[in-house]
Amino acid sequence: MNPDIILSIRNLKTRFFLDEGTAKAVDGVSFDVSRGQVVGIVGESGCGKSVTIKSILGIVQKPGEVVGGEIFYRRRDDGVQEPINLRDLDDRGEEMRDIRGNEIALIPQEPMAALSPVHTIGNQLIEAVRLHRDVSREEAANICIARMGEVGISNPEERMGVYSWELSGGLRQRVMIAMALVCGPKLLIADEPTTAIDVTTQAQVLNLLRRLQKEQNLAMIFITHDLGVIAQIADYVVVMYLGRVMEQGPVDDIFHNPQHPYTSALLASIPTIHSGTREELPTIGGSIPHPFNRPKGCPFYPRCPGFIPGKCDRFTPVPSPVSDKQSVACFLHSDAAEETE
Amino acid sequence: MSSETLSPDQNLPEEADAISVAPNWKLVWWRFKKHKLAMISGIIVIFIVIIAAFPGFFSTQDPSESRTRGSFIPPQAIQFWDNGPALFAYAIEGKRNPRTLKMEWITSETKKVPLRLFGRGYEWEVLGLFKTDIHLLALVNPDDPPVHILGTDRLGRDQWSRVLHGTQVSLSIGLLAVFLSTIIGIVLGGISGYFGGWIDMFIQRLIELLQSIPPIPIWLALSASLPRTWSVTQGYIAITAILALITWTGLAREVRGRFLVLREEDFVVAAKLSGCSQLRIVFRHMVPTMSSHIIAAVTLAIPVMIINETFLSFLGLGLRPPAISWGVLLQEAQNLQSVALAPWLMLPGVAVIITVIALNILGDGLRDAADPYH
Amino acid sequence: MLVFILKRLMLLPVLMFVFSIVSFILIQAPPGDFVTSYVAELAASGSSMDQVQIEALRNLYGLDQPAYVQYFKWISRILQGDLGLSLDFQKPISELIGQRLLLTVILGLATLIFTFMVALPIGIISATRQYSFFDYFFTVFNYVGVATPTFMTALILMWFAFSNFGITITGLFSPEFADASWSFAKAVDLAKHIWLPMVILGLDGTARLARILRANLLDELNKPYMEMARAKGMPEWKLVLKYPLRLAINPLVSSLGWYLPLIFSGSLIVATVLNLPTIGPLLLRSLISQDMFLAGTIVLTYFGLAVIGTLLSDILLAWLDPRIRMEEA
Ligand SMILES: Nc1ncnc2c1ncn2[C@@H]1O[C@H](COP(=O)(O)OP(=O)(O)O)[C@@H](O)[C@H]1O
Ligand code: SF4
Numbered sequence A: 001m002n003p004d005i006i007l008s009i010r011n012l013k014t015r016f017f018l019d020e021g022t023a024k025a026v027d028g029v030s031f032d033v034s035r036g037q038v039v040g041i042v043g044e045s046g047c048g049k050s051v052t053i054k055s056i057l058g059i060v061q062k063p064g065e066v067v068g069g070e071i072f073y074r075r076r077d078d079g080v081q082e083p084i085n086l087r088d089l090d091d092r093g094e095e096m097r098d099i100r101g102n103e104i105a106l107i108p109q110e111p112m113a114a115l116s117p118v119h120t121i122g123n124q125l126i127e128a129v130r131l132h133r134d135v136s137r138e139e140a141a142n143i144c145i146a147r148m149g150e151v152g153i154s155n156p157e158e159r160m161g162v163y164s165w166e167l168s169g170g171l172r173q174r175v176m177i178a179m180a181l182v183c184g185p186k187l188l189i190a191d192e193p194t195t196a197i198d199v200t201t202q203a204q205v206l207n208l209l210r211r212l213q214k215e216q217n218l219a220m221i222f223i224t225h226d227l228g229v230i231a232q233i234a235d236y237v238v239v240m241y242l243g244r245v246m247e248q249g250p251v252d253d254i255f256h257n258p259q260h261p262y263t264s265a266l267l268a269s270i271p272t273i274h275s276g277t278r279e280e281l282p283t284i285g286g287s288i289p290h291p292f293n294r295p296k297g298c299p300f301y302p303r304c305p306g307f308i309p310g311k312c313d314r315f316t317p318v319p320s321p322v323s324d325k326q327s328v329a330c331f332l333h334s335d336a337a338e339e340t341e
Numbered sequence B: 001m002s003s004e005t006l007s008p009d010q011n012l013p014e015e016a017d018a019i020s021v022a023p024n025w026k027l028v029w030w031r032f033k034k035h036k037l038a039m040i041s042g043i044i045v046i047f048i049v050i051i052a053a054f055p056g057f058f059s060t061q062d063p064s065e066s067r068t069r070g071s072f073i074p075p076q077a078i079q080f081w082d083n084g085p086a087l088f089a090y091a092i093e094g095k096r097n098p099r100t101l102k103m104e105w106i107t108s109e110t111k112k113v114p115l116r117l118f119g120r121g122y123e124w125e126v127l128g129l130f131k132t133d134i135h136l137l138a139l140v141n142p143d144d145p146p147v148h149i150l151g152t153d154r155l156g157r158d159q160w161s162r163v164l165h166g167t168q169v170s171l172s173i174g175l176l177a178v179f180l181s182t183i184i185g186i187v188l189g190g191i192s193g194y195f196g197g198w199i200d201m202f203i204q205r206l207i208e209l210l211q212s213i214p215p216i217p218i219w220l221a222l223s224a225s226l227p228r229t230w231s232v233t234q235g236y237i238a239i240t241a242i243l244a245l246i247t248w249t250g251l252a253r254e255v256r257g258r259f260l261v262l263r264e265e266d267f268v269v270a271a272k273l274s275g276c277s278q279l280r281i282v283f284r285h286m287v288p289t290m291s292s293h294i295i296a297a298v299t300l301a302i303p304v305m306i307i308n309e310t311f312l313s314f315l316g317l318g319l320r321p322p323a324i325s326w327g328v329l330l331q332e333a334q335n336l337q338s339v340a341l342a343p344w345l346m347l348p349g350v351a352v353i354i355t356v357i358a359l360n361i362l363g364d365g366l367r368d369a370a371d372p373y374h
Numbered sequence C: 001m002l003v004f005i006l007k008r009l010m011l012l013p014v015l016m017f018v019f020s021i022v023s024f025i026l027i028q029a030p031p032g033d034f035v036t037s038y039v040a041e042l043a044a045s046g047s048s049m050d051q052v053q054i055e056a057l058r059n060l061y062g063l064d065q066p067a068y069v070q071y072f073k074w075i076s077r078i079l080q081g082d083l084g085l086s087l088d089f090q091k092p093i094s095e096l097i098g099q100r101l102l103l104t105v106i107l108g109l110a111t112l113i114f115t116f117m118v119a120l121p122i123g124i125i126s127a128t129r130q131y132s133f134f135d136y137f138f139t140v141f142n143y144v145g146v147a148t149p150t151f152m153t154a155l156i157l158m159w160f161a162f163s164n165f166g167i168t169i170t171g172l173f174s175p176e177f178a179d180a181s182w183s184f185a186k187a188v189d190l191a192k193h194i195w196l197p198m199v200i201l202g203l204d205g206t207a208r209l210a211r212i213l214r215a216n217l218l219d220e221l222n223k224p225y226m227e228m229a230r231a232k233g234m235p236e237w238k239l240v241l242k243y244p245l246r247l248a249i250n251p252l253v254s255s256l257g258w259y260l261p262l263i264f265s266g267s268l269i270v271a272t273v274l275n276l277p278t279i280g281p282l283l284l285r286s287l288i289s290q291d292m293f294l295a296g297t298i299v300l301t302y303f304g305l306a307v308i309g310t311l312l313s314d315i316l317l318a319w320l321d322p323r324i325r326m327e328e329a
């Protein structure tokens, strides 16, 4: 494993065992994250982005379960420490808890829902510090106040005493960012951090995240369903569809040289200044199949314009390299297929 | 950008997604079927309803017939085996204890009272339509002493037959009271949830007020003010109304909550935009969507009514003899003396408990099936 | 917070006014006026009352005047602290109710504390260990608890104690303390007797509250803030105790609003079976003998207890949940 890589996911599989059937929420996902790199995961909602990161953090709850794959993670930052497989750790055990929040921190999708409405902001921030640092309440409070200042929250002392629902959406997300940073993590995971807030605030939060990432040379996984946002922040892009990776590669290659029909379709649906009003927005034809009823073959074939009858609906393509940085799972590029079970 | 369907799923295979296209009630039924305990409870409830409809058929004796020489006879077991399949009960004989002068009932070990299925007994009316004397269980020789499966009470009345007839009264009171309160609840809850605004405010305050009233004293006071000269039927109707009067609030809240959710849903908005009248929207579109929730809520309300009727009658303020309900029967077991003397007088309580548990499990199963994510 | 409490307190007289009208209607509900039925009752038992006395009573209660005048006379006498006379007992109502009211409140509070102490752990265990043996066991316990009328529980326990140990478990005091004035020994004696009615009364409520708590907790356990707390690296037990419980307990506290009145009035039935010296059996007796002023006063007392219970639960809720505090203030 390249010493720059701090997280390497190999063939991750997470399923939800429901009464109606088994949902393969994440089905063989692989990608790497290097020091100082921002990896963007993009895909329509329900494609398994959140479940992927929950699997990394070991917080998938019943009826979900990580059933396969490896999550290699390099705990110490000196580049020589052998990576450990997070899947070998007990999800509720001490070591995993020591990594969660301390080394790998999460910025959740909906700050409103992720904050307890009956505890003050300060209470929840201080708790995040004291879970990992042996400091007094006052010291913890000072750390939190300093972090809140760094993420651009004015009057941090005062804000410690308020409740989440007394803050605006943008401030709430800043609180979440401060909370993620209080322990000085190595890897920051942001799950659609800008989805729940309005457009102007979105830009501010994006700028803030980019600045913090650069300053602290953080590794970051940035999740969004919006390719437009990816273009602004990511170095490397992973395109997911129905629990599988369709294409991945450096951001420039993905945007200027997309190889997968799904990526192309996604790119075509980004609103640009020229595309005019919302009504004219081109969308991808067809809807996402139900996760319990995923078609056999390539997951995208019911909506794919390049559909090859007799092939795409019978065999499942696996990612194969198209250049040294970019890989694609599509029969238009390679015949590599999954062995049928 | 995910769900807008501009072009049909041209490539989708034939075996399309059954789950996403199944109608609502079918989904509910599928989920309900998986709930084994609720299925069993449902069957028990059906059984209880059958008993309530034809109590005479299952009875062995006229429930009102008293026998002065047969008071406080303990329950007699039905025997099914006598060197081969058989159907009989051991006779029971009373002896007066010369010292205490109390009757003591001793089961004979030799004298058998043969029984048969579908035999003849006293006459009873089928749903008030015609009369018959066929019973599930009857004496082979009409001259044999009667067999009391659940013993007899103070006046020598057969408790088994009384419990069965009590089923009819208690269950129907529960049903009727819930029916009444459902109507009030749906109308007021629906108005409240649909229109919102000050109407909603007013109805909500009214509900809160009613809910903060302790119900039992009100029930007692209301029932106590019923004239004692009223007939059994009048009393029955009055008690039903009294029960319904206080309990509609819970249902109204449920319905209102559903309405608030539904009001925002697409199809209601669509119906509004297409110019449907408000009443039409409510009754054509919204009420049917809620029906599974309402059925669940109603199922859960019936046992509450049954227990409340039991309370009232037990305290002597509900139905009054000669009416027969579970509460009236339990009145016989009101103090330690009678319970110590004849513990089987508490058995009607078992009927209450079984029925209430079955209805509650059934209701919970229905609710879970109607709303799995709640 | 203060504003919130003051607001609630201001509502109190309004509620009591409404409830006093309801009580008065209940008093008036039986056909015929009560003096007539009282005279008839006296006659039936062989004694009688002279015309002057009857007229005096009629005047006192304003029986010849319209209903609102009668209500006004009744309520103003109550406000002056004169609850009137029980015709059945021939005693001042205040004297009849006083001691019994105290015992009713004590029993109610004891039941409440018992209920919460039992329902909380049961609810937490069954939610966090969903589908475990515990969960199933308590589910069964809950169904049986809810389905058994309280008087049945009382009867069964009474019968059990009597037939197995030959003891009679009725009343709240041993005979030697029943009429004694309050002393430490009497309080101890009360504590020895109160647990049984407390358990019987609390069983149903415990079952209900544990179920409510379980359902709420299960809801909360899947909320994003739980995920967030996990992602922070919080141990699971701490997580459950800190976040969802705080939120799941809210509906429980607001359920006090209906649960307290239920305990108070539910104790009526148990008290009747167990022959407890609370106001319940007194209400029953007054209703059966149509001693309507006594009955009305007791019903009003129940309303009062309920209103106070709701008030307390509102305040507690506001104290627990900052959102409510803000919204209402
Ligand atoms: N708690 C859950 N229970 C059942 N299925 C779930 C659950 N969470 C996620 N899933 C399944 O996983 C799929 C992916 O979900 P998710 O990762 O949240 O999507 P997104 O890409 O929008 O973050 C969903 O379509 C759903 O089928
Ligand atoms: S494999 Fe076939 S169906 Fe899938 S994306 Fe490629 S061309 Fe389309």
Ligand SMILES: [Mg+2]
Binding pocket: A046, A049, A050, A051, A109, A191, A192
């Ligand atoms: Mg997501």
